[in-house]
Amino acid sequence: MTLTKTTCPYCGVGCGVLAGADGTIKGDPNHPANFGRLCSKGSALGETIDLDGRLLEPKIEGRAAEWDEALDLVASKFSAAIAEHGPDSVAFYASGQLLTEDYYVANKLMKGFIGSANIDTNSRLCMASSVAGHKRAFGTDTVPGVYTDLEEADLIVLVGSNLAWCHPVLYQRIVAAKEARPAMRVINIDPRRTATSDLADLHLQIAPDGDIALFNGLLTHLADAGKIDDQYTTQHVNGMAEAIATARQSDPTDTGISAQDLATFYDLWASTEKVVTIYSQGVNQSETGTDKVNAILNCHLATGRIGKPGMGPFSVTGQPNAMGGREVGGLANMLANHLELGNADHRQAVQAFWKSPAICTQAGLKAVDLFDACAKGQIKALWVMSTNPAVSLPDADGVAAAIANVPFVVTSDIMEKTDTNDLAHVCLPATGWGEKNGTVTNSERRISRQRAFLPAPGQARPDWQIVSDVATRMGFGKAFAYRTPQDVFAEYVALDAATSQFPRDLDLSIFADADYANLIPTQWPRNDQRFFADGKFYHPDGKAQMIPVTAPALAKPRFQLNTGRNRDQWHTMTRTGKSARLGPHLAEPYVEIHPQDAADLGVTVGDLIRVESTYGTAILRALVTPRIAAGQLFAPMHWTRQLTTSGTVNSLTAPVTDPVSGQPALKSGAVVANVYKAK
Numbered sequence: 001m002t003l004t005k006t007t008c009p010y011c012g013v014g015c016g017v018l019a020g021a022d023g024t025i026k027g028d029p030n031h032p033a034n035f036g037r038l039c040s041k042g043s044a045l046g047e048t049i050d051l052d053g054r055l056l057e058p059k060i061e062g063r064a065a066e067w068d069e070a071l072d073l074v075a076s077k078f079s080a081a082i083a084e085h086g087p088d089s090v091a092f093y094a095s096g097q098l099l100t101e102d103y104y105v106a107n108k109l110m111k112g113f114i115g116s117a118n119i120d121t122n123s124r125l126c127m128a129s130s131v132a133g134h135k136r137a138f139g140t141d142t143v144p145g146v147y148t149d150l151e152e153a154d155l156i157v158l159v160g161s162n163l164a165w166c167h168p169v170l171y172q173r174i175v176a177a178k179e180a181r182p183a184m185r186v187i188n189i190d191p192r193r194t195a196t197s198d199l200a201d202l203h204l205q206i207a208p209d210g211d212i213a214l215f216n217g218l219l220t221h222l223a224d225a226g227k228i229d230d231q232y233t234t235q236h237v238n239g240m241a242e243a244i245a246t247a248r249q250s251d252p253t254d255t256g257i258s259a260q261d262l263a264t265f266y267d268l269w270a271s272t273e274k275v276v277t278i279y280s281q282g283v284n285q286s287e288t289g290t291d292k293v294n295a296i297l298n299c300h301l302a303t304g305r306i307g308k309p310g311m312g313p314f315s316v317t318g319q320p321n322a323m324g325g326r327e328v329g330g331l332a333n334m335l336a337n338h339l340e341l342g343n344a345d346h347r348q349a350v351q352a353f354w355k356s357p358a359i360c361t362q363a364g365l366k367a368v369d370l371f372d373a374c375a376k377g378q379i380k381a382l383w384v385m386s387t388n389p390a391v392s393l394p395d396a397d398g399v400a401a402a403i404a405n406v407p408f409v410v411t412s413d414i415m416e417k418t419d420t421n422d423l424a425h426v427c428l429p430a431t432g433w434g435e436k437n438g439t440v441t442n443s444e445r446r447i448s449r450q451r452a453f454l455p456a457p458g459q460a461r462p463d464w465q466i467v468s469d470v471a472t473r474m475g476f477g478k479a480f481a482y483r484t485p486q487d488v489f490a491e492y493v494a495l496d497a498a499t500s501q502f503p504r505d506l507d508l509s510i511f512a513d514a515d516y517a518n519l520i521p522t523q524w525p526r527n528d529q530r531f532f533a534d535g536k537f538y539h540p541d542g543k544a545q546m547i548p549v550t551a552p553a554l555a556k557p558r559f560q561l562n563t564g565r566n567r568d569q570w571h572t573m574t575r576t577g578k579s580a581r582l583g584p585h586l587a588e589p590y591v592e593i594h595p596q597d598a599a600d601l602g603v604t605v606g607d608l609i610r611v612e613s614t615y616g617t618a619i620l621r622a623l624v625t626p627r628i629a630a631g632q633l634f635a636p637m638h639w640t641r642q643l644t645t646s647g648t649v650n651s652l653t654a655p656v657t658d659p660v661s662g663q664p665a666l667k668s669g670a671v672v673a674n675v676y677k678a679k
């Protein structure tokens with residue numbers, strides 16, 4: 001059996017996979033993300049490539065249709081909406097499952113040809129707060145570090161990150177590094193005790209949204225202990241005095257962490273030069289997500305612990321191609337290739353390169369706002385690409401109603417039945433993992449190939465081609481005459497070269513003469529290169545900016561709902577739900593509840609609990625565990641309305657977002673009105 005080198009379609013670690021058409025799956029021993037390792041989800045990929053449930057032909061109002069008829073209808077509906085109501089009356093909602101080539105083409109159509117920036121993505125739920133925090137601190141959206149920093153660090157701080165379940169191969173790399181160097185220390189900061197906590201030398205069971213107070217306390221401690229790197233900050237950092245003065249107003253004991261544990265954490269951080277702070281959704285998915293990010297970055301900037309081997313802040317992305325989407329402007333507030341939507345020179349340069357009739361001039365609607373606009377009747381035509389917002393967004397029932405309110409909805413997806421497809425007028429069959437070709441970028445800026453090792457099933461087409469086909473029918477054929485994903489990638493690289501006069505971090509020159517077919521996993525701007533080693537940042541004066549951040553008053557409801565993911569499932573289970581091996585790990589919707597709370601409610605293990613919020617209701621199996629703090633609940637978001645009739649977890653969560661990044665507060669945003677034992 002010939003095995004094809006490709007990349008795992010799940011998390012942002014971006015592991016290399018050797019895959020065969022017979023379902024053979026092996027870790028690629030030569031891929032620098034995983035060196036042959038795979039987690040349970042990656043190992044079971046071979047069980048997910050059958051065609052059960054696949055959408056294999058275009059559907060219009062549920063009936064089979066020819067491609068030409070479906071594409072003509074989509075193009076005419078979008079053109080008519082734009083003609084009658086203007087470019088901002090249409091929207092695309094894309095996905096971190098898309099390949100970079102797909103993202104590039106969709107972004108180009110919306111921003112350069114339709115002339116709106118109403119393209120956002122489920123990656124908004126993943127790392128938008130990190131993007132915003134990076135831009136405030138560094139002047140650009142840059143992940144400074146590389147994976148080998150995790151192995152070179154003497155102290156790893158994991159904040160709001162259950163790496164053991166959500167980025168398992170990175171976790172495995174840290175486990176191996178810790179075994180090789182027992183002096184390495186790991187501190188885990190999480191309101192729950194998770195599988196990741198089991199590796200930690202110290203677990204800080206922080207109150208939800210206590211992160212700013214905690215890191216402001218650390219910054220204050222660094223200042224008082226004489227651990228600020230004065231030479232570094234003088235040369236390379238602005239805003240330190242203001243940031244420290246604001247930090248002093250925080251009380252880290254508000255976090256619920258004991259004074260002894262705070263002292264241990266602060267002393268260890270202050271006395272260890274090689275510190276990597278990894279953070280993920282527990283930081284990003286918050287009303288104060290961007291400020292949390294900056295609270296972490298402030299500590300690294302104040303000590304110069306950034307851009308050097310074994311040290312730095314490290315945002316790990318959830319989606320496999322969240323980073324690629326960022327690169328090509330797949331967010332409503334970004335232009336392609338890390339150029340600035342708010343910069344007229346950048347807009348003009350992109351428009352000139354695309355030879356486009358229009359260019360968006362202002363930011364579009366971010367995910368939650370986009371569906372709010374649907375609910376208000378402002379969006380007349382919506383295209384959802386490769387994602388299921390009717391389940392994955394907060395206030396999921398409200399989002400489903402909002403989609404139902406849009407006069408024309410098109411989806412492109414691999415599956416026939418999804419909660420969102422059920423609301424669409426047109427469903428277009430897309431090729432899936434193993435059937436399509438293109439590139440993805442992982443959390444350490446490494447671009448890898450996804451390669452097809454299976455034929456396209458039925459009439460399925462790659463997303464970049466579907467978007468190009470619609471663009472052509474809208475009258476933009478000349479600019480979308482791509483024959484292959486390589487054509488798209490070449491244009492993406494050429495746009496970078498054509499705009500090289502604008503200083504920014506993205507630098508694709510290493511890919512200028514790349515052999516696309518045989519592309520080996522490669523980091524931009526150079527393999528193994530960290531950013532900011534030279535102390536040069538991207539603000540106009542070349543310095544970084546420390547941001548004063550104020551800790552919020554912490555909510556203390558009787559119950560607070562935290563949401564997240566299981567080890568063996570991926571998002572709405574479209575693919576992982578097919579695997580017999582993955583299913584049994586945690587087989588049904590559940591909620592973690594503390595033993596004391598369970599006793600108060602008269603609940604024992606296995607009982608059903610009814611959870612109610614302002615937005616909806618879900619009935620979930622009780623998992624009684626001291627790993628969760630009293631007064632808190634945790635429930636995974638995987639089960640869709642197709643899989644459970646008891647209510648989706650995101651029917652409970654509130655459409656509350658961080659005001660800077662627009663990222664939903666899925667970790668603590670549900671105001672639980674009532675919890676009781678279900679009859």
Ligand code: SF4
Nearest residue numbers: 008010011015039042
């Ligand atoms: Fe796939 Fe992530 Fe597991 Fe690697 S760690 S095999 S990328 S799910």
